Amino acid sequence: NAGVTQTPKFRILKIGQSMTLQCTQDMNHNYMYWYRQDPGMGLKLIYYSVGAGITDKGEVPNGYNVSRSTTEDFPLRLELAAPSQTSVYFCAHSTLAATDTQYFGPGTRLTVL
Amino acid sequence: AQSVAQPEDQVNVAEGNPLTVKCTYSVSGNPYLFWYVQYPNRGLQFLLKYITGDNLVKGSYGFEAEFNKSQTSFHLKKPSALVSDSALYFCAVSRGSSNTGKLIFGQGTTLQVKP
Numbered sequence: 652n653a654g655v656t657q658t659p660k661f662r663i664l665k666i667g668q669s670m671t672l673q674c675t676q677d678m679n680h681n682y683m684y685w686y687r688q689d690p691g692m693g694l695k696l697i698y699y700s701v702g703a704g705i706t707d708k709g710e711v712p713n714g715y716n717v718s719r720s721t722t723e724d725f726p727l728r729l730e731l732a733a734p735s736q737t738s739v740y741f742c743a744h745s746t747l748a749a750t751d752t753q754y755f756g757p758g759t760r761l762t763v764l
Numbered sequence: 765a766q767s768v769a770q771p772e773d774q775v776n777v778a779e780g781n782p783l784t785v786k787c788t789y790s791v792s793g794n795p796y797l798f799w800y801v802q803y804p805n806r807g808l809q810f811l812l813k814y815i816t817g818d819n820l821v822k823g824s825y826g827f828e829a830e831f832n833k834s835q836t837s838f839h840l841k842k843p844s845a846l847v848s849d850s851a852l853y854f855c856a857v858s859r860g861s862s863n864t865g866k867l868i869f870g871q872g873t874t875l876q877v878k879p
Contacts, residue, residue: 653807682865691773693854693869694808709866741807745865750796750815753867755807 653754654678657742663762664732672727672759674742682745683725684753685709685717687738694741700725732763766791768857770870777845777877785840785873787855797838798856798867799829808854814838825849845877 655676664670676683681702686694686709696709700719714736716728725744729736740759745751767790777783789795796815800808812823814831822828829840838855852874856867 653809684865684867686869691871693768693871694856694867695869696866699866743808747865750813751865752798752810752813753865754810755800757807 653756654680655742655744655754655756657740657756657759659759660757661760663764664729665764666732666734668732669728669730670732670761672729672740672742672761674725674727674756675723676725676742676744676754677723678744678746678754679722680744680746680754681722682747682751682753683719684743684745685715685725685727686741686743687711687736688741688758689738697727697740729761734763737761737763766857766859766868768855768868768870770853770855770873772873773871774874774876777875779847779877779879780844783842783845783849783875783877785853785855785875787838787840787870789836789838789855789857791857791859791868793859795836796858797829797831798858799823799827799838799840800854800856802852802854802872804851811840811853845875847877847879850875850877 684699685697698717700706742756743753799811819831855870
C-alpha cells in the first residue's frame with residue numbers, strides 16, 4: 652500500500668453534507684499531497700503540505716480544507732458537498748520535493764448526490 | 765504555466781510488439797519527469813523518472829523512457845508488450861526550481877495489449 656492508508660474506500664454523500672477523508676502514512680515523510688482524479692482529466696492537486704503545521708493550496712482547492720497536525724496524518728475536509736466533488740481522491744507522500752517519487756494511496760471514491 | 769500533454773487517449777498494440785506512449789511537456793526551467801501506471805481500482809504506481817543525466821531512463825517492468833529536451837518530450841517505451849501491461853498510464857512533471865514537489869499530470873493514456 653506504498654506506506655499510506657486512506658479511509659473510507661467508498662462514500663456516498665448528499666448535497667450539503669460534510670465529511671473528512673483520512674490519509675495516514677507510516678514512512679515519516681514530510682511531504683504529503685491530495686489529488687482528485689476525474690475521468691479523462693488526469694489528476695489535479697487540491698492541497699499539499701511540506702511538513703507538520705504547513706499546508707498550501709494546489710490547483711483546485713475550492714470547497715476543501717486540510718490540516719496537518721502530525722507528520723503521519725493529512726485529512727481532507729469537504730464542508731458542503733456538491734455534485735462537482737464527485738471524484739476519486741488520492742493521497743500521496745514523498746521524502747523530498749521535486750526530485751522524489753510520490754507514493755500514492757489506494758484512493759477514496761466519493762459520490763455526491 | 766506548466767503543462768503536460770498525452771496526445772493519445774488510447775494506444776492499442778499486439779502482445780510481443782513494441783509499444784510507445786507519448787508525452788510532451790511545457791515547463792520553465794529544468795523539468796523533472798515521471799511516469800506512473802494505474803491498474804483498475806488501484807492507486808498510481810511509480811514506473812520511472814528523469815531528473816538529470818542520461819536521457820534514457822530505465823524503470824520497472826521493462827519500461828524505459830527517453831528525455832528529449834529539444835522536442836520537450838518524454839515518451840514511454842517497452843520493446844515487447846505483455847497483456848498484463850494493459851492499464852492507464854500517466855506522465856507528470858514538476859519544475860526543477862520548485863521546492864514543493866507539486867506534480868502536473870497529463871490526462872492519461874489507456875494502453876490495451878491484445879493477445
